[in-house]
Amino acid sequence: MDEELREAARDHLIRYGQGDIDKLYVSSTGTTVTDDEGREILDFTSGQMCATLGHSHPAIVKAIQMGAGNAIHLFSGMIPEAVARLGQKLAEWLPKPLTRSLFVNTGSESNEAALRMAKMVTGGYEVIALGGSWHGVTGQAASASFASERRGYGPKVPGVSVIPEPYSYRCPIGHCRDNCDMSCMKVGMKMFDMASEGAPAAIIAEPILSAGGVLVPPEGYFKKLKSEAEKRGMMLIFDEAQTAFGRIGHKFAATQLGVTPDIMSVSKTLGGGLPLAAMITSDKIEEAAHEKGYAYYTSHVSDPLPALAGLAVLETVEEENLIERAREMGGYLREALETLLQKYEAIGEIRGQGLLMGIDLVKDRESREPHLELGLMTTKRCMELGLSMNIKHRPERGAVWRIAPPLTVSKAELDKGVEILDQALRESLDELARNPG
Numbered sequence: 253m254d255e256e257l258r259e260a261a262r263d264h265l266i267r268y269g270q271g272d273i274d275k276l277y278v279s280s281t282g283t284t285v286t287d288d289e290g291r292e293i294l295d296f297t298s299g300q301m302c303a304t305l306g307h308s309h310p311a312i313v314k315a316i317q318m319g320a321g322n323a324i325h326l327f328s329g330m331i332p333e334a335v336a337r338l339g340q341k342l343a344e345w346l347p348k349p350l351t352r353s354l355f356v357n358t359g360s361e362s363n364e365a366a367l368r369m370a371k372m373v374t375g376g377y378e379v380i381a382l383g384g385s386w387h388g389v390t391g392q393a394a395s396a397s398f399a400s401e402r403r404g405y406g407p408k409v410p411g412v413s414v415i416p417e418p419y420s421y422r423c424p425i426g427h428c429r430d431n432c433d434m435s436c437m438k439v440g441m442k443m444f445d446m447a448s449e450g451a452p453a454a455i456i457a458e459p460i461l462s463a464g465g466v467l468v469p470p471e472g473y474f475k476k477l478k479s480e481a482e483k484r485g486m487m488l489i490f491d492e493a494q495t496a497f498g499r500i501g502h503k504f505a506a507t508q509l510g511v512t513p514d515i516m517s518v519s520k521t522l523g524g525g526l527p528l529a530a531m532i533t534s535d536k537i538e539e540a541a542h543e544k545g546y547a548y549y550t551s552h553v554s555d556p557l558p559a560l561a562g563l564a565v566l567e568t569v570e571e572e573n574l575i576e577r578a579r580e581m582g583g584y585l586r587e588a589l590e591t592l593l594q595k596y597e598a599i600g601e602i603r604g605q606g607l608l609m610g611i612d613l614v615k616d617r618e619s620r621e622p623h624l625e626l627g628l629m630t631t632k633r634c635m636e637l638g639l640s641m642n643i644k645h646r647p648e649r650g651a652v653w654r655i656a657p658p659l660t661v662s663k664a665e666l667d668k669g670v671e672i673l674d675q676a677l678r679e680s681l682d683e684l685a686r687n688p689g
């Protein structure tokens with residue numbers, strides 16, 4: 253441990269909301285991250301939900317080494333072979349008619365590119381997003397995001413409407429309890445129609461609203477959303493940043509739902525930890541955009557090195573049967589979490605699919621008031637005991653843990669993580685009972 257370096261981090265880095273810098277991290281492999289005291293921590297968030305193959309999977313390391321020796325970066329107008337191969341491979345994975353990809357770096361950027369295309373092709377500019385959604389921090393993506401703080405950054409892009417999200421555990425329109433009848437969508441679309449200036453462009457949605465509290469919309473929700481989009485001549489954009497490439501036990505949420513969007517954005521789970529994202533659409537939409545002069549030039553569009561990592565991710569998911577594995581391990585994890593649900597009144601609900609799970613902490617199961625204090629205490633205690641978990645704790649979004657370990661996680665690692673969670677919950681509840689308030 254280098255105390256001076258920790259001090260340097262505190263003195264010279266800009267804080268971006270990540271909390272106090274009380275230690276630094278030196279390495280990561282598989283499901284484990286190692287800090288500067290040599291402590292090993294189980295990573296139940298796959299980094300920032302990106303290390304789906306586990307940290308530094310040999311296939312990713314090999315791809316990076318190969319890419320580094322071959323071509324790291326090219327002029328954006330030169331299409332590298334690796335990018336052509338990745339486009340072809342993705343088209344094999346995707347539901348038809350999604351066959352064309354644009355490769356960029358981050359999830360925010362892929363949504364930026366998607367919204368630009370939807371606006372150009374439809375000629376409109378009005379965008380609908382769901383309450384509790386998170387599409388990124390860049391201009392248009394941030395304008396369509398509602399899970400985080402919007403105050404203080406100036407005006408957002410005009411034309412964005414928000415509709416109430418399908419969150420039956422805490423229905424935003426106070427209508428349902430546990431069974432969403434989609435009145436939220438009906439009300440939302442009615443409000444949109446009332447406010448519309450006649451220039452509809454797109455509806456953008458995460459198939460599982462992750463930052464919003466791991467909300468899984470009810471059966472039929474996206475079919476209906478697609479038909480609402482079609483009725484208005486809007487494009488449906490699925491933001492599959494977290495749901496694509498196996499995390500939820502399917503290739504894509506779109507394939508599981510049987511709903512193919514007009515445009516899909518993928519990011520986090522594509523790069524194996526490297527910045528790689530894509531905006532994907534059909535021949536028809538691509539052609540229409542091209543005819544109108546669609547451009548998306550950035551310094552790192554179509555970069556060769558991350559494309560090789562993307563190919564390695566897809567090949568590894570296939571070779572190691574990680575989609576089936578996510579389903580199997582997700583089932584195993586859910587069962588273990590259900591035992592905690594039986595044990596602790598403070599767990600209000602367990603939600604999610606595959607290896608993307610949410611645990612909603614409440615003061616009591618009747619009022620469902622979010623137990624923010626317990627969430628923060630337990631998260632801190634988990635870290636002390638060697639488990640890294642992510643908690644969402646904006647009061648209106650509940651106190652929800654997000655659990656998303658790598659798809660390569662073992663049963664023993666899941667057992668250990670749940671054991672730590674159990675101990676941390678027990679100790680935190682005892683502490684709160686001893687010192688209420």
Ligand SMILES: Cc1ncc(COP(=O)(O)O)c(C=O)c1O
Nearest residue numbers: 358359360386387388458491493
């Ligand atoms: C669903 C979703 N979309 C988009 C983003 C933004 O991605 P990035 O942080 O790579 O810009 C995120 C990031 O958390 C996300 O969860």
